[in-house]
Amino acid sequence: MNKMESSEDSAQFVDKYMPQLIQRVTMVMPIADELLAEDMIHEEMYSNISAARTNQSKMRELFKALHSGGNKVKSTFLSTLRENEPNLVQDLVIALTKSPLYVIVFINYIFFFSHL
Numbered sequence: 001m002n003k004m005e006s007s008e009d010s011a012q013f014v015d016k017y018m019p020q021l022i023q024r025v026t027m028v029m030p031i032a033d034e035l036l037a038e039d040m041i042h043e044e045m046y047s048n049i050s051a052a053r054t055n056q057s058k059m060r061e062l063f064k065a066l067h068s069g070g071n072k073v074k075s076t077f078l079s080t081l082r083e084n085e086p087n088l089v090q091d092l093v094i095a096l097t098k099s100p101l102y103v104i105v106f107i108n109y110i111f112f113f114s115h116l
Helices: 007-016 018-024 028-037 043-051 055-069 071-084 086-097 100-114
Strands: none
Touching: 007 018, 007 071, 007 086, 018 055, 018 086, 028 043, 028 055, 028 071, 043 055, 055 071, 071 086
16 A cells, blocks of 8 residues: 555455454544544544544444545544554555465556556
């Protein structure tokens, strides 16, 4: 994932790894702070996230906001996650590159550009 990725790509990444993100994100409140500061989530949702007792519960609340906010909010979340937990994002990207779907897309990409 890089600066050139679309908000749709970011949203797909966030949706694909939702279970892992719920389990593994530890910097939930700094991420929520940033999303609130950028008007990506509302005060009420921020309060719900803050009131949750565990990081997993906080992430479940945050995902409610991500789903209702659409691709732009998910894209901003992913950017903020990268800043706060770069190793986690890197682990998930590595897992993605090992998936069979990625291999198929990569092979098709090479095939397409080799025949131009």
